[in-house]
Amino acid sequence: xxxxxDLKDVAKSFVKGKEKIxxxxxxxxxxxxxxxxAIMGPSGSGKTTLLNMLGGxxxxxxxxxxxxxxxxxxxxxxxxxxxxxxxxxxxxQFYNLMPMLNAARNVELPLLLTKLNGKQRKKNVETALSLxxxxxxxxxxxxxxxxxxxxxxxxARAIVSxxxxxxxxxxTGDLDRATADEILKTLQLLNREFNKTIVMVTHDPAAAxxxxxxxxLDKGEFVEEELVA
Amino acid sequence: MxxxxxxxxxxTRKPLRLFxxxxxxxxxxxxxxxxxxxxxxxxxGVELSADDRLIAVNKINFTQPLPISYVNRVKGVENITGVTxxxxxxxxxxxxxxxxxxxAVDEGSFLDVYNELIMxxxxxxxxMQNRQGLIAGxxxxxxxxWSVGDRVPVNSNIFTQSNGxxxxxxxxxxxxxxxxxxxxxxxxxxxYDYFNETQxxxxxxxxxxxxxxxxxxxxxxxxxxxxxxxxxxxxxTETVPEKAFxxxxxxxxxxxxxxxxxxxxxxxxxxxxxxxxxMVLAIRERTGExxxxxxxxxxSERIFMMVLAESLLLALMSGALGLLATSxxxxxxxxxxxxxxxxxxxKQEIILEAIAIMVALGLITGIIPAVNALxxxxxxxxxRQ
Numbered sequence: 136x137x138x139x140x141d142l143k144d145v146a147k148s149f150v151k152g153k154e155k156i157x158x159x160x161x162x163x164x165x166x167x168x169x170x171x172x173a174i175m176g177p178s179g180s181g182k183t184t185l186l187n188m189l190g191g192x193x194x195x196x197x198x199x200x201x202x203x204x205x206x207x208x209x210x211x212x213x214x215x216x217x218x219x220x221x222x223x224x225x226x227x228q229f230y231n232l233m234p235m236l237n238a239a240r241n242v243e244l245p246l247l248l249t250k251l252n253g254k255q256r257k258k259n260v261e262t263a264l265s266l267x268x269x270x271x272x273x274x275x276x277x278x279x280x281x282x283x284x285x286x287x288x289x290x291a292r293a294i295v296s297x298x299x300x301x302x303x304x305x306x307t308g309d310l311d312r313a314t315a316d317e318i319l320k321t322l323q324l325l326n327r328e329f330n331k332t333i334v335m336v337t338h339d340p341a342a343a344x345x346x347x348x349x350x351x352l353d354k355g356e357f358v359e360e361e362l363v364a
Numbered sequence: 365m366x367x368x369x370x371x372x373x374x375x376t377r378k379p380l381r382l383f384x385x386x387x388x389x390x391x392x393x394x395x396x397x398x399x400x401x402x403x404x405x406x407x408x409g410v411e412l413s414a415d416d417r418l419i420a421v422n423k424i425n426f427t428q429p430l431p432i433s434y435v436n437r438v439k440g441v442e443n444i445t446g447v448t449x450x451x452x453x454x455x456x457x458x459x460x461x462x463x464x465x466x467x468a469v470d471e472g473s474f475l476d477v478y479n480e481l482i483m484x485x486x487x488x489x490x491x492m493q494n495r496q497g498l499i500a501g502x503x504x505x506x507x508x509x510w511s512v513g514d515r516v517p518v519n520s521n522i523f524t525q526s527n528g529x530x531x532x533x534x535x536x537x538x539x540x541x542x543x544x545x546x547x548x549x550x551x552x553x554x555x556y557d558y559f560n561e562t563q564x565x566x567x568x569x570x571x572x573x574x575x576x577x578x579x580x581x582x583x584x585x586x587x588x589x590x591x592x593x594x595x596x597x598x599x600x601t602e603t604v605p606e607k608a609f610x611x612x613x614x615x616x617x618x619x620x621x622x623x624x625x626x627x628x629x630x631x632x633x634x635x636x637x638x639x640x641x642x643m644v645l646a647i648r649e650r651t652g653e654x655x656x657x658x659x660x661x662x663x664s665e666r667i668f669m670m671v672l673a674e675s676l677l678l679a680l681m682s683g684a685l686g687l688l689a690t691s692x693x694x695x696x697x698x699x700x701x702x703x704x705x706x707x708x709x710x711k712q713e714i715i716l717e718a719i720a721i722m723v724a725l726g727l728i729t730g731i732i733p734a735v736n737a738l739x740x741x742x743x744x745x746x747x748r749q
Contacts, residue, residue, distance in 0.1 A: 190659070192659055
C-alpha cells in the first residue's frame with residue numbers, strides 16, 4: 136500500500152480571549168491508500184479537528200499535510216474547495232441532507248461541481264443509490280425516511296463522485312445498534328470492495344471494530360494504535 | 365444553470381413566507397406600475413404638446429378674455445404659420461355634475477393649428493358646413509354615448525343665450541381620434557360664431573389663442589413680438605409655449621410627481637426592509653446547509669451567487685406579477701368611461717424601469733445575506749447546526 140495521507144509535525148492551536156489553546160503540537164501520521172481508520176478518544180482530544188484538517192475544511196497552524204503526494208495545507212480556500220470536491224466524500228453524524236431536496240437530488244449535489252451532463256449525473260445518482268440499496272427511495276424527501284435511510288443517502292452522496300477518501304464524523308452516533316451495524320457494513324463494503332480509504336471518528340468501540348485499525352487520541356497525541364483482526 | 369433548481373428549491377422551501385414576501389413585493393410593484401402609468405398619462409398632456417405651438421392668454425390670468433380682433437393682428441407677426449382662438453364654454457350635459465371640457469373655436473383655423481386631431485374628410489367637411497356642428501373626442505363620445513348624427517343639448521355653467529336659456533343645441537358631426545394613443549380625446553369643440561351670436565354677454569371676446577410658429581427655435585422671438593404688440597393695452601397678453609402652459613395647468617393640482625413619487629418611494633422602502641429582513645433570516649436559518657455545501661466543494665463565490673440569484677428571482681417573480689396586475693388594472697380603468705382620464709398605457713419605458721427596480725431590489729436585499737454566506741467559515745457553520 137502507498138501513503139495517501141502524510142501528516143508531518145502538524146500543529147493546531149487557536150486563541151480564545153487571551154488564552155492560547157493548543158490542540159496538536161507535533162502530530163505525525165500516515166494513512167495508507169485503502170485503509171479504514173477509526174479515530175477514538177475522549178471529548179476535546181482533537182478527533183474532529185483532525186478529521187477537519189484531513190478534509191481540508193480546517194487548516195493546521197504548523198506542519199505539513201500531504202495527500203497523494205500533493206501538499207494540501209497551503210492551498211487557498213478556493214483550491215481546497217476544488218480539492219475536496221475531487222477527492223473527499225463527507226459523512227456527518229446528523230446526515231446533513233438538504234431538507235427541500237429528495238434523495239436523488241441530495242445525492243446529485245457533488246455532481247453539480249463536475250462537468251457531467253444531466254443524463255450522466257442521473258445515471259451516477261442511480262448507481263450510488265443502488266449501492267446503498269435505496270434506489271426505490273430516490274424520490275423520497277429526507278423527512279419521509281428513517282435515520283438509517285437518511286445516513287445511507289448521505290453515504291450515496293459521499294461516494295457519487297467516486298472520491299478516494301471518505302471522512303465520517305460519528306456516522307452512527309444518531310442511530311440504534313442494528314441500523315448502525317448496517318451503516319458500518321456498508322462502509323466496510325466500500326472499503327473492501329471499492330478500495331475507498333475511510334477515516335472515521337467515533338466514540339463507539341463497536342463501530343471501531345469495523346475499521347482495519349483504531350487510533351486513540353488524547354490531548355492531541357496518539358496514545359495507542361490497535362489493529363483489528 | 366445547474367444551480368437554478370437548487371436556488372428555486374431554496375426559494376420555495378417555506379411557501380407561506382414566500383407567499384407573504386412575494387405578496388408585499390407584488391403590491392409595491394402594483395402601486396408603482398399603476399401610479400407611474402397614471403403619472404405618464406397626466407404628463408402626456410405636456411409631453412404631447414407641440415413644440416412649435418404657443419398659447420397666448422390674458423396677462424392677468426387665463427380666465428380673463430382677449431378681444432377677437434387680436435387674432436388678425438397676430439396673424440401678421442413674422443414666423444407664424446397659423447393662429448386660432450378658443451373660448452372655454454363651461455359645458456355640462458344633462459347634469460351640472462357631468463362637466464364637459466368644451467371650447468368654442470374658429471373651425472376654419474382650428475384643425476390647422478391642432479392637427480393632431482384625426483377625423484375623416486367627410487366629418488371635417490360636415491363640421492365646416494354646419495354652424496351647430498360639434499366634434500367630440502372618442503373618449504368623451506363613448507362616455508356620453510354620443511355618435512355622429514345625434515342632436516344634443518349642452519348647457520353652460522357660465523354663459524346664457526340672449527333668450528335666457530343656458531342650453532345650446534348641437535349636431536354631432538364628427539368623432540375625432542388622436543394621432544397618438546394618449547392624445548386627449550376627452551374634449552369637445554364647436555363653432556365660435558354660433559356661440560358668439562347667441563350668447564347674452566361677452567360678444568367678440570375670446571379665451572385664448574393657439575399659435576403655430578414656423579420653427580420651435582423661433583418661439584422666443586414670436587413670443588416677444590406678440591406680447592410687445594399688446595403691451596400697455598387694456599388686454600395685455602402673456603404668450604408661452606404650450607408645454608409650459610400645460611405644465612402650469614397640471615401643477616395647479618399640486619406637485620403630482622412629488623406626491624406620486626413619495627408614495628412609490630415609501631412603498632419600495634418598506635419592501636426593501638421586509639424583503640431584506642426576510643432574506644437575512646432565510647439565509648441565517650440555512651447556515652448549516654451552507655456549511656455542508658462548502659464542505660462538499662461548493663466555492664464561497666458560487667454560494668454568494670446562488671443567494672443573490674435567489675433574491676433576484678424573488679424580486680423578478682413578484683415584480684412580474686405586479687406588472688401583470690397593473691396591466692389588468694389599467695385595462696379596468698380605461699374601461700370605466702365615467703372617469704375623465706387620458707388613456708392609461710403601461711408603456712415599455714415603465715416596464716423597463718420596473719425591471720431595473722426589480723434587479724436593484726433583488727441585489728440590494730440579497731447582498732447582505734450573500735456576503736454573510738460568502739464569509740461563512742465551514743467550521744462555524746457546521747457547529748451552529
